[in-house]
Amino acid sequence: MRIDVVSVFPEYFDVMGLSLMGKAQEKGILRITAHNLRDWTHDVHHSVDDTPVGGGAGMVMKPSVWAECLDELLGLDAPDAATPCAGSSADCAGSPVDRAGDAAPAPVVIFPNPSAPLFTQRDATELSHADHLVFGCGRYEGYDARIPEYYRSRGVDVREYSIGDYVLNGGEVATSVMVEAITRLIPGFMGNADSIVEESYTGENALLEHRQYTKPAEWRGLKVPDVLLSGDHGKVDRYRRDEALERTNEIRPDLIERLDCKALDKADRKTLMALGWEVSAAHPRRIR
Ligand code: ADE
16 A cells, blocks of 8 residues: 655654554555655745635645645646636546546545544545545644545545544644554454454444453452453453443444444343344344
8 A cells, every 4th residue: 555645744754654554664555755845835934724715723734735746746737827727626637537547546635624524544544445546634723625525526536534522633643543443454454354343443343452461360469350261262262352341332332323233142132132222133232
């Protein structure tokens, strides 16, 4: 997978050479390049922003600089300056087929944005199959809304995602979160593929994970649950599954509501019923 990240602070992404992400790059599974948006400016001040049209606080990132950068990274021809893009895609010079080298895999452009749909494990899984991702990190009050609009009109798959209901100083942290969530799902990235399957939020029936313990069996007076020391794999699996159901019920009941009852076994149903759920319909329903 090729990942291009565009930011006014490209050094922020130096950390992507560390740990598993660094190893994946050494193995050739992944290539991450951080670019400085200011490299596509032409003025002495290398300015990337301007005041908001209609007034208001802060500055907004200019479409012209982003467009020069994205045209280059996506291999798109710039439209003829004499033919302004106004409205429909038919009005825009160029289309996805203009991309230099038709054989290049279709890239996905992602703009982190606190006012966008939430990025979930489902999105991470889907994007882990892409060949080329381009992340555009906004700063200040954000980026001109015509940037995603224009590239969509050229047939580019442009996504905007929030990573949570809080506001960060820019898109860099959100990009790091998404890059990590996506790249660890690339085949060959993790040493042990099982660790992905067992984790919270993965699979059709997403539950929070059971708690983990290591040795010693007793530490500062606190004991590991006996069943985990029993050597009975069936009992261990059931204990962990029940704990996952109990923790999810307590912390994220919204995930219980989304479970597919058909995928629950008899013991799951019994546990959920004891926790106050009715499990005879398509999804569990809280009854007490
Ligand atoms: N930029 C600023 N805050 C953000 C958030 N919560 N998610 C994505 N991008 C952001």
